[in-house]
Amino acid sequence: FFFVYAYFREQVCTVICPYGRLQSVLLDRNSMIVAYDYKRGEPRGKFKKKQEASILFGDCIDCFQCVKVCPTAIDIRNGTQMECVGCTACIDACNKMMDAVGRPQGLIRYASENGIANGKKLVYTGRMKFYTGILIILAFGLAFLLSTRKDVDGTIIRAGGMLYQERGEDSVSNLYNIKIVNKTNKDIPVTLKLEDANGSIIEADGKDIQVLKEAQGKGSFFIVLPRSFIKERKTTLRVGLYEGDKRITVLKTNFLGPFTKSSAKTI
Known part of the structure; x- marks a missing residue:
């Protein structure tokens, strides 16, 4: 200049x-x-x-x-x-x-x-x-747009080049990457929870994601679902972002599982 x-x-x-x-x-x-x-x-x-x-x-x-x-x-x-x-x-x-x-x-x-x-x-x-x-x-x-924007938002994407992982005989997991944008002026510890699904979330490093004020946070985690819950090849899941007990927002993602036409007839 x-x-x-x-x-x-x-x-x-x-x-x-x-x-x-x-x-x-x-x-x-x-x-x-x-x-x-x-x-x-x-x-x-x-x-x-x-x-x-x-x-x-x-x-x-x-x-x-x-x-x-x-x-x-x-x-x-x-x-x-x-x-x-x-x-x-x-x-x-x-x-x-x-x-x-x-x-x-x-x-x-x-x-x-x-x-x-x-x-x-x-x-x-x-x-x-x-x-x-x-x-x-x-x-x-x-x-x-300013009045309806979310203070915290993010995206969840399945890890590239990977399908699902079998965990024993009754569970299947997918690995995901998440990016969270914090638009507030305070640091936020974010906990991930499954909404409307009988499963669990396991953080890759075993810790909540810390998102600094006016910054982005990244992390990786597994979603583990029982085989009995998987009724389609691609299942839509809702993942809630929580600050303590307060739900901040909900993100959507897809879960891939070992579903076949023969298993559909059995179900």
Whole structure:
């Protein structure tokens, strides 16, 4: 970033940032932009504070303050340009100079091209209503996602390259890997429990999974089921994530077992 700020500077806005190029697609003559009121400001000329401006000059005193403060070094008085990033630094600089010479603020302001040309105030057009509606929908969508997101979430995946393991004559196990995301600001010890299944979970290292705050936790574990419970080749299981006795969330996974068509008829 030192190279960018020390040498590249405004070239970032004109070469890398797509904002300026998007303006040509999204703007029309009724769009609100940072604009110079050429009808009020032209022709340019200098005069002192409290001195009546000559009828030969407009309000612009040609001080170039708007150009000096512009991060991309453009002259906003030449109209909308690709390099403009809408930072409004020129508005602040111009208002300060207008105060210094006793003229009204707003020579550079948010306005539309038609508004300046016709001397009319902003008209709330259909396009603006459409964009407003889109922004409202996006805002509500973001609020919904934030309000319904889980503080702790995760994924369970069967260990790759492995089928099931037979444990004696009456039990079968599968090996799983789990990744847990903790979005809270506290450490959480997570215990795994089977939901709605007659079986057990055995952690590979024999310990609960410790998930640090705002971090991820990983672990491996076996799910052991009795053969009598397996009635399909692939059985859907629900694994509960618990903090003590409090259930945080429930994850789903599949269990593979030694199920055949002949055994199905027997069952």
